[in-house]
Amino acid sequence: MPVNSPSKYVYNFTEGGRELVDLLGGKGANLAEMTRLDLPVPAGFTITTEACRAHLAGGEPPAGLFDEVNDHLRELEARMGRVLGDPRNPLLLSVRSGARYSMPGMMETILDVGLTDASVAGLAALTGDEHFAWDSYRRLIQMFGRTVCGVPAAEFDRELDAARTAAGVATDSELSPADLRHLVETYKKVFHAHTGRDFPQAPHEQLYLAIRAVFDSWNSPRARLYRRQEQIPDDLGTAVNVMSMVFGNLGAGSGTGVAFTRDPATGARGVYGDYLADAQGEDVVAGIRNTVALQELERLDPTSFDQLMSIMDRLEHHYRDLCDIEFTIERGKLWMLQTRVGKRTAAAAFVIANQLVDEGIIDLDEALRRVTGDQLAQLMFPTIDPAAAGEPVATGVAAAPGAAAGRVVFDSAAAAAAGGPVILVRRETNPDDLPGMIAATGILTSRGGKTSHAAVVARGMGKTCVCGVEDLVIAPDGQHATLAGVELRAGDPISIDGTTGRVYRGTAPVHPSPVASYLDGDPTSQRDPVVAAVHRLLGHADATRRLAVHANADTPADATRARRLGAAGIGLCRTEHMFLGDRRELVERLIVAETDAEREAALAALLPLQRADFVGILAAMDGLPVTIRLLDPPLHEFLPALEELTARVVRAEALGRDPGRDALLLRVVRRLHEANPMLGLRGVRLGLVLPGLLAMQTRAIAEATAERIRAGGDPRPEIMVPLVGAVQELDAARAEVAVALAEVDGLPPIPIGTMIEVPRAALTAGEVAGAADFFSFGTNDLTQLGWGFSRDDVEAAFFPRYLELGIFARSPFETLDTSGVGRLIRLAIDEGRTARPGLRIGVCGEHAGDPESVGWFHGAGVDYVSCSPYRLPVARLAAGHAAVVTTDDPSAASR
Secondary structure (H helix, E strand, O other), X not given: OOOOOOOOOEEEXXXXXXXXXXXXXXXXXXXXXXXXXXXOOOOEEEEOHHHHHHHHHHOOOOOOHHHHHHHHHHHHHHHHOOEEOOOOOEEOEEEEEEEOOOOOOOOOEEEEEOOXXXXXXXXXXXXXXXXXXXXXXXHHHHHHHHHHHOOOHHHHHHHHHHHHHHHOOOOHHXXXXXXXXXXXXXXXXXXXXXXXXXOOOOHHHHHHHHHHHHHHHOOOHXXXXXXXXXXXXXXXXXXXXXXXXXXXXXXXXXXXXXXXXXXXXXXXXXXXXXXXXXXXXXXXXXXXXXXXEHHHHHHHOHHHHHHHHHHHHHHHHHHOOOEEEEEEEEOOEEEEEEEEEOOOOHHHHHHHXXXXXXXXXXXXXXHHHOOOHHHHHHHHOOEEOHHHHOOOOEEOEEEEOXXXXXXXXXXXXXXXXXXXXXXXXXXXXXXXXXXXXXXXXXXXXXXXXXXXXXXXXXXXXXXXXXXXXXXXXXXXXXXXXXXXXXXXXXXXXXXXXXOOOEEEEOOOOEEOOHHHHHHOXXXXXXXXXXXXXXXXXXXXXXXXXXXXXXXXXXXXXXXXXXXXXXXXXXXXXXXXXXXXXXXHHHHHHHXXXXXXHHHHHHHHXXXXXXXXXXXXXXXXXXXXXXXXXXXXXXXXXXXXXXXXXXXXXXHHHHOOOOOOHHHHHHHHHHHHOOOOHHHOOOOHHHHHHOOOHHHHHHHHHHHHHHHHHHXXXXXXXXXXXXXXXXXXXXHHHHHHHHHHHHOOOOOOOOOEEEEEXXXXXXXXXXXXXXXXXXXEEOHHHHHHHHHOOOHHHHHHHXXXXXXXXXXXXXXXXXXXXXXXXXXXXXXXXHHHHHHOOOOEEXXXXXXXXXXXXXXXXXXXXXXXXXXOHHHHHHHHHHHHHHHHHHHHOOOHHHO
């Protein structure tokens, strides 16, 4: 095998193989692999991705590249017995892109390179088909002009339409040779008009320009957009494959097609693909003629069909996976133009992996490597059939996947009181909307993005959500709106698709997910082949993973659901969620209390409510750890807004009325008002400043634990102190918690740890670990504070531009920023475990349910991740996937 070096830029198909995919790109590596397997591949060579990167860096092809190309071209001419540009026996070439990762249709292809005025007649004589020769020439001018020289495709299309109209025919194949000769001359004029030069008549110039054009297409707008969407690095470059042409448009005995070794939509075994007689490959892709099912080839050309089926079976066993194949038949001779491991739907990914295990082709570890948490997430949500739903009236940010249909409500109270499915429509949501969000089938907002309050809460609850719909204008009173300029009233039917961001008027058909039904405990759904595959692979993930998966759950109902969905405990129980709704007034009384007696009365009223909550949660998670985070909200979430209170007091005074309690609240809100409450009086600070709060919460936990023990249970609570920035804060909070615990008899040891969400805590983790029984990383706030921006404010403001510029590959609130925030986490883990060997470490931010981040946490040595109940199966699969990937490559899961 040739040694890769910068001085070698061109590889013959006989030199490489799929192990050189980084250098030769996917297409070139697989052409070399098929050549190695002695399959019928047209002769050719591949120009490496290194050459492309050098070209893009310097603006010119690297020195010596075209000398290498000429050397390989001479070998190709000798092998084929034809010469590029020869007027009597011309060799024609295809020039195709082929990057490391498949990017279908994103980059360029030029066919029939080498045809000129001098050689077109020779091609006609060689093939005995004048129509074919002139059709190939017009295709070259059209493709070369558009791809290499930027001639608008519409210019050529208009002339082709005119030629068909003048000839009175419907398709290109019906044009006569004379029609095509005339069309070639017309195309040349179009080319000259847009480029200022004649169409190149030097075959080698055509080849060199085509190679450069394919290099340059790596940075075309559509290719860059595709790479951003698929998280493909921008610095890989594309290889260029130069191959001798074979022709599917040489009459009825010729044709071209695509084939899959299994159905890429469902995974079912069978013969799947399309075939088009008397056509070249771009005719199939362009859809300008209707193809026939691949099975029809058995009737048209049984010999080629049988050979193709044999090759497909051989390739699938060789690659041990679904293969996507392109082929051409030239006058009864089958040629293989491309193969690759085929793209597939999420459902097909699970089914095919399961089938290949049954067939003994792969083992369960390999099957688990081939499915992802993202694919499982796709299978868990209901869907809307676009064909049945009609045209969307608006599109926003796809904030929480799934589909929902219901009647419009504009406020939380209406959603909570509704008797049927409703869509909560708001400008944006806030913690007061939680009861309505729980009651609603879906949430639709005119503001915000994927990290807004609406999006984060909806994902945590498994609700569908579409945010940031600019065409949705909410009236100032918040009780009616316009959608795409049409009035939207309470009670109107509406449908939203949180996977695509589309919004539909009326009630679109929503199809429930059988996978979600299975995961939620419906055993009958296992008869579905997708569900059966998910069951098997998720079970293997659970048996394989090192990383434990806990849930974020704040109510007994959430805890029960989490356990059903496979949670090994609760990693985050947020006590502030227990104070919303009717209880908010009690917290308000605590905050505005001016005497010890008032404060103690408020705490006394809260204690039994907290205790009852904890009893229910500990009962639901009996025998499993429950990490309870002490109160951590910005105070403003429990008090009316400053502007709202000021307006109420001013209005009352203007009318000569006593503002009453509003005046007291206004004084308190002004005293506590913060320019940025997310950075103010919250977390451990709140517990240390409000006397008795830590003790009340601790006592509620302790008494609930004692009650469960008396009932014969096995409660395992853990207390987590939030937002610590200095060990002294944790020391002070821990001392108060310890006193409260000591007042309740018969308790088991209750660990006291902290949430690492302030960069200073991460940087001083060695000190903090001295006072902490465990760490849990709150990656949401650690990301906000690490980057210095608020997730509720910045996504709509500049994230789209940052993604466009490549500053972000993905939002750092969706997938962990491993080089920045991840470095803080690694530092804290290392220093924390140095100070306290065996320190247990978890993660409970949004990233704990993101498959890519879960893989990184596995590699970083985290003990458990904690995510919303609805993300538990995804995290479980991702943790198993990370374990088997690491078996192959110990550094892979943390990259």
